[in-house]
Amino acid sequence: MLTLDHLRLEQGAFSLTANWTLAAGETLALIGPSGAGKSTLLAGIAGFLEPVAGRVLWQDRDLTGIAPGQRPVAMLFQDANLFPHLDVARNVGLGLRPDLRLTREDRAKVGEALDRVGLGGFQTRKPGSLSGGQQSRAALARALVMRRPVLMLDEPFSALGPAMRTEMLDLVRDVIGETGASLVMVTHDPGDAARIADRISVVADGVAAEPAPTRALLDNPPEALRDYLG
Ligand SMILES: Nc1ncnc2c1ncn2[C@@H]1O[C@H](COP(=O)(O)OP(=O)(O)OP(=O)(O)O)[C@@H](O)[C@H]1O
Numbered sequence: 001m002l003t004l005d006h007l008r009l010e011q012g013a014f015s016l017t018a019n020w021t022l023a024a025g026e027t028l029a030l031i032g033p034s035g036a037g038k039s040t041l042l043a044g045i046a047g048f049l050e051p052v053a054g055r056v057l058w059q060d061r062d063l064t065g066i067a068p069g070q071r072p073v074a075m076l077f078q079d080a081n082l083f084p085h086l087d088v089a090r091n092v093g094l095g096l097r098p099d100l101r102l103t104r105e106d107r108a109k110v111g112e113a114l115d116r117v118g119l120g121g122f123q124t125r126k127p128g129s130l131s132g133g134q135q136s137r138a139a140l141a142r143a144l145v146m147r148r149p150v151l152m153l154d155e156p157f158s159a160l161g162p163a164m165r166t167e168m169l170d171l172v173r174d175v176i177g178e179t180g181a182s183l184v185m186v187t188h189d190p191g192d193a194a195r196i197a198d199r200i201s202v203v204a205d206g207v208a209a210e211p212a213p214t215r216a217l218l219d220n221p222p223e224a225l226r227d228y229l230g
Helices: 038-046 088-093 104-116 132-145 162-179 190-196 214-219 223-229
Strands: 002-011 014-022 027-031 053-058 073-076 150-154 182-186 199-204
Touching: 002 038, 014 038, 014 199, 027 038, 027 190, 038 073, 038 150, 038 182, 073 132, 088 104, 088 132, 104 132, 132 162, 150 162, 162 182, 162 190, 182 190, 190 214, 199 214, 199 223
Parallel strands: 027 182, 027 199, 073 150, 150 182
Antiparallel strands: 002 014, 002 053
């Protein structure tokens, strides 16, 4: 279980609070206006930003002071964040070993992750020779190979067309279903949330609200979400 215990994060004059939990295996979407603090919350969970008050816990373990790489979290960013000079296998291998000293076992794990995302034959290709969708798959494989219990996505597929985005969301849903990981996904699209998220936290007015069940929330949106959805 991921616990945000009276968490308060600040970036300059901006402040965000959150006080709720996410169960293991649960999927959550963060929805809210631009600048409301969705990326700030991910940064606080991932450990790029230390709280000014409160705590982030995983299975009751306080993560305060734990470096991002040591946290139970894998993160997928808006752009796929692939290194152009490294082939696909090495880009994925970075998820296991930042120094890329991959053992035979590591290489087998990389192969498995690439197979899982449908990039079995792409190990030696450079990112520049991949389509946008294939780059997203490679980035997802890098997150998967880390086998962390929480996967966080910051609008990861926003550059893809609608059909490809749907395909990627379904792939993410299937893969985390297999691994039992929890998911925290930032999205601007209620349709994406409906497709993948058990619950939604509306992020607005300095608060990441207690997550509510997706269908009920979208059928009967609170004022902050109504304002956002227009
Ligand atoms: N390094 C920083 N210094 C000062 N303020 C910052 C910094 N980074 C972000 N902010 C401010 O924090 C607020 C929240 O930003 P954040 O990126 O978390 O919002 P967001 O909801 O993810 O937005 P978007 O949907 O546009 O990506 C914004 O007002 C932003 O200007």
